[in-house]
Amino acid sequence: MRDYYIAGNWKMHKTRAEAAELARSLAGQLKDGKHRYLVAPSFTLIETVAAVVKGTNIRLGAQNAASEEQGAHTGEVSVLQLKDLGVETVILGHSERRHTYKEDDALINRKVRLALRHGFEVILCVGELLEEREAGRAEAVCEAQTVKGLEGVAAADLGRVVIAYEPVWAIGTGKTATPEDADAIHAYIRGVIGKLYGPDAAGRIIIQYGGSVKPENAAQLMAKENIDGALVGGAALKTETFVPIAKFS
Ligand code: 13P
Numbered sequence: 001m002r003d004y005y006i007a008g009n010w011k012m013h014k015t016r017a018e019a020a021e022l023a024r025s026l027a028g029q030l031k032d033g034k035h036r037y038l039v040a041p042s043f044t045l046i047e048t049v050a051a052v053v054k055g056t057n058i059r060l061g062a063q064n065a066a067s068e069e070q071g072a073h074t075g076e077v078s079v080l081q082l083k084d085l086g087v088e089t090v091i092l093g094h095s096e097r098r099h100t101y102k103e104d105d106a107l108i109n110r111k112v113r114l115a116l117r118h119g120f121e122v123i124l125c126v127g128e129l130l131e132e133r134e135a136g137r138a139e140a141v142c143e144a145q146t147v148k149g150l151e152g153v154a155a156a157d158l159g160r161v162v163i164a165y166e167p168v169w170a171i172g173t174g175k176t177a178t179p180e181d182a183d184a185i186h187a188y189i190r191g192v193i194g195k196l197y198g199p200d201a202a203g204r205i206i207i208q209y210g211g212s213v214k215p216e217n218a219a220q221l222m223a224k225e226n227i228d229g230a231l232v233g234g235a236a237l238k239t240e241t242f243v244p245i246a247k248f249s
Contacts, residue, residue, distance in 0.1 A: 004035040004222060005162060005206050005229035006246045007123065008236025009063060009091060012042055019045040023052035025239040026246075030058060033247055035229070039236070040091055043077050050086040061089035061123070064097060067110040079118045089121040091231075093149055095168045099129075105148035112149055116157045123162045123208070123231065124149045126189070130169035138167070139188045146192050155197050162206045163189055164231040170211025172233060179220045179227070182209050186226035215244035222248050 014022065019041050030037055040061035041049045050060050066076035082090065092115065093108040108124070115122050126145035128138040146163065153161065165185050167177050177185075186207045194202030209221050210231035221227050235241035 002204065002206055002228045005038070005208060006035055007038040007040065007061065007089075007091075007164075007208065007229070007231045008242055009061075009094070009210075009231055009233050010039065010041045010045075010236060011063070011096075011233055013237055014041065014045060016045055016048045020048050020052055022237070022239065023049045023058070026242060027053055027056040027058055029239060029243045030246055031056065033057065035246065037246055038089055040089070046082070046085045046087060054086065059088050059121075060086055061091060062087045063091050063094065065090045065092065065111055065115055065120075067107055067114060069114065079115050079120060083118060083120075087120070089123060090115045091123045091125065091164070093125045093145065095125060095127055095166055095171060098125075099168065105145060108149050109151050112161075113152055116153060116160060119160075121160045121162065123164050125164045125166050125210070125231070127166040127168050127171075127211070133167065133169065138185060142185055142189055143192050146189055147196065150196065155201060158193075158197055158201050158205065162208060162229075163193075164208040164210050165189060166210035166231060172212070174212050176212040176214075176217050176221075177209070179217075179224050182221060183224035183226050186224070186228075190226055213245060215241055215248075218245040218248040 038059040038061045040063050062082050066078045092111045097103045126142045128141040132141045190202045193205050206228040208229040208231045209227050213230045213232045
């Protein structure tokens with residue numbers, strides 16, 4: 001069976017002192033947690049958080065990475081630099097990268113392949129805008145983002161890929177997809193993986209849900225057949241809200 005995987009995307013929040021405090025508190029409260037855990041702080045916080053989570057059951061993630069290994073790329077951070085800090089996982093294709101910073105599928109795919117080549121686990125985010133959902137295009141959008149994001153990814157590397165379904169209209173809005181609607185898209189994405197990599201790979205791939213996950217809705221979402229975890233934004237910023245999600249029952 002698939003393990004539940006609960007990840008906190010801290011986005012552009014916290015100072016080093018605040019990040020260290022949150023990481024310490026999570027490490028203490030999740031040490032007997034039964035699922036897989038990850039925190040993804042801003043680049044400037046990674047070294048601080050790395051020192052705290054080292055040797056715990058919390059993996060260290062980054063929220064983005066450059067599409068090139070090194071060179072003249074002002075303002076970018078490379079997978080080599082992230083590896084040097086102990087980062088094991090990179091979140092790629094987040095909707096804020098796609099829509100606010102105009103990252104397209106081709107760029108995201110280059111990042112995915114580079115990160116996998118360097119041994120990282122990749123959380124590839126997909127999800128439709130409200131107008132795409134209203135136009136009945138949610139499945140098609142998620143399929144295209146999944147197929148294009150994984151172009152050229154070998155079956156042997158798929159074990160290090162996690163998909164996060166994050167409907168854009170549910171991110172930071174307090175509106176969560178119903179467990180049934182989310183599960184339907186997760187099942188669809190699992191089918192897409194099946195078409196690309198076969199039924200075994202489809203059965204194994206972890207698909208997280210993201211978008212206003214809270215302590216109050218985590219258990220209902222996780223109860224669904226195709227929902228294997230969560231990518232949590234706002235509620236990941238406090239122990240009081242992340243821990244109950246991470247320890248949902
Ligand atoms: P919220 O949980 O704040 O809606 O954010 C979700 C998200 O974008 C996680 O990557």
